[in-house]
Amino acid sequence: MRIAVPNKGRLHEPTIEVLERAGLHIENTADRQLYAETVDPEVTVLFARAADIPEYVADGAADVGITGLDQARESGHDLVDLLDLGYGNCRLVLAAPEDGDITEPGDVAGLTVATEFPRITRDYFDRKGIDCEVVEVTGATELTPHVDMADAIVDITSTGTTLQVNRLAVVDEVLASSVRLFARPDVADDPKVEQVATALASVIDAEGKRYLMMNAPRARLDDVKAVLPGMGGPTVMDVADGDEEQVAVHAVVDEREVFETITALKSVGASDVLVTEIERLVE
Ligand SMILES: Nc1ncnc2c1ncn2[C@@H]1O[C@H](COP(=O)(O)OP(=O)(O)OP(=O)(O)O)[C@@H](O)[C@H]1O
Numbered sequence: 487m488r489i490a491v492p493n494k495g496r497l498h499e500p501t502i503e504v505l506e507r508a509g510l511h512i513e514n515t516a517d518r519q520l521y522a523e524t525v526d527p528e529v530t531v532l533f534a535r536a537a538d539i540p541e542y543v544a545d546g547a548a549d550v551g552i553t554g555l556d557q558a559r560e561s562g563h564d565l566v567d568l569l570d571l572g573y574g575n576c577r578l579v580l581a582a583p584e585d586g587d588i589t590e591p592g593d594v595a596g597l598t599v600a601t602e603f604p605r606i607t608r609d610y611f612d613r614k615g616i617d618c619e620v621v622e623v624t625g626a627t628e629l630t631p632h633v634d635m636a637d638a639i640v641d642i643t644s645t646g647t648t649l650q651v652n653r654l655a656v657v658d659e660v661l662a663s664s665v666r667l668f669a670r671p672d673v674a675d676d677p678k679v680e681q682v683a684t685a686l687a688s689v690i691d692a693e694g695k696r697y698l699m700m701n702a703p704r705a706r707l708d709d710v711k712a713v714l715p716g717m718g719g720p721t722v723m724d725v726a727d728g729d730e731e732q733v734a735v736h737a738v739v740d741e742r743e744v745f746e747t748i749t750a751l752k753s754v755g756a757s758d759v760l761v762t763e764i765e766r767l768v769e
Pocket residue numbers: 494495496497535536537553554555556557574575576642643644645663664
């Protein structure tokens with residue numbers, strides 16, 4: 487099975503990291519190599535531009551691909567969105583000069599909109615029944631309203647800095663995007679594809695979770711359990727050195743609850759509390 491992943495740009499590093507954490511270690515990647523093997527002999531990685539990945543998957547050059555939802559939509563290919571990987575979060579927005587007359591989508595009627603996403607943009611205006619001209623550019627879209635190339639743009643924003651620097655204001659949201667695992671419809675149910683999706687999901691599910699280990703007085707076990715918000719019940723084990731009074735307790739806790747939980751645990755007699763990260767969580 488082949489997975490297409492971004493070869494450069496902002497999605498490259500986090501994608502490699504999530505694959506590594508899912509246990510799909512990539513072997514001997516010389517920079518800019520097109521293909522790489524993984525520790526799983528059945529899984530090969532194909533490096534491609536984020537924008538080309540939907541095409542690679544649709545054509546069968548790869549079976550699944552990791553890229554932004556914006557890229558999948560722009561490609562127009564029918565792909566199955568298997569999993570949200572939770573990074574590359576951004577919005578495609580309609581934006582126009584701050585001090586101009588465009589304050590709602592309808593104001594663009596009869597005018598020109600520049601974008602790197604012509605298909606998404608045309609679909610958006612078609613759905614709204616707004617007639618405007620869409621011109622495709624390949625970068626620096628934010629400049630076009632200032633050089634009389636366009637009246638408005640449809641472009642990616644996340645922090646809003648680029649729009650602000652270019653004195654553009656958001657008029658409407660066109661699409662909320664994040665990085666997804668996509669499959670070609672004919673392989674979406676393939677056991678190997680499901681195995682990869684499960685492994686990647688386990689990484690996402692482990693994020694923001696911590697594993698707590700502690701000793702607790704056996705007599706206060708119910709109090710200890712009561713303050714552990716964890717998933718399901720905690721694991722309780724006898725302590726090996728034969729101290730009958732103490733048990734070892736392990737639990738998975740939301741990262742945001744760790745601080746309060748430790749305070750509460752101490753107050754019910756827990757000691758030697760260890761907090762560790764979780765690499766994967768297969769539910
Ligand atoms: N500012 C941003 N914040 C979050 N996600 C973003 C942002 N810009 C782009 N993305 C996401 O990353 C994807 C690829 O963008 P990126 O800039 O990494 O690639 P690129 O511009 O195609 O790179 P290159 O031009 O170097 O090939 C976008 O399609 C979008 O899903």
